[in-house]
Amino acid sequence: MQFKKSLMTVTLVTIGGFAAMSSANAASPTSSSFGVSMDVESICTIDAAPLDVVLATTExxxxxxxxxxxxxxxxxxxxxxxxxxxxxxxxTTSLDGTGTLLGGDLDAEKVAYKLTSGSASGTAWGTTNTVSTDEFADYATAITTPIYLTVTSDADVTPGAYDDTINISVAY
Structure with missing residues (x-):
């Protein structure tokens, strides 16, 4: 009987050991993690460049x-x-938004103009007196800003074509 008790004890201890090992393995799965990140850069693009301005013909x-x-x-x-x-x-490389249409004799004759925003009679718009847009709601929603060009002098010049180029700078 002693032998049976010893055998039974050994059997129970062995089964208990296997159960403990398998439950220890089931209770401790391995795990890990990793991070995810992204930098989003600020951007501002010209969605549609202004079309060339063609002023009405004048005498x-x-x-x-x-x-x-x-x-x-x-x-x-x-x-x-x-x-x-x-x-x-x-x-003119003028910072105040005033320029000259050049043409005529040796492209040296000038017709003065000014650039404005909001209306033709507004304050000249250059780089010292800039125009700011509203705050952008999101990138997909464009903001349109009108540019007015108004001639500010008589065209007492040689008949012909007169022109200039406007350079745009955008800070954000």
Missing amino acids: AGKATTAVTATTNLILNCSKGSVAVIGLTPAS
Whole structure:
């Protein structure tokens, strides 16, 4: 009987050991983790560059202060951005938004103009007096900013074509 008790004890201890090992293995699975990150850069792009402005034809020597045309600058910028737009006429590199259409004799004759926003009679728009957009709601929603060009002098010049280029800077 002693032998049976010993055998039974050994059997129970062995079964208990296997049960303990398998439950220890089942209770402790291995696990791990990893992080995920991404940097989102601020961006502001010109969605549609302004179209060339073609002013109405005028007669030589006539007052041209009523000659005005407009074009639009369309920007897409990062959510929460406010774009600050500066305009610089190539003819004068003026920081105040005033320029000259060059043409006539040796491209040396000038017809003065100014760039404005909001209306033709507004304050000249250059780089010292910039125009700011509203805050962008999201990148997919473009903001359109009108640019007005108004002739500010008489066209008392040699008849012909007169032109200039406007450089745009956008800070955000």
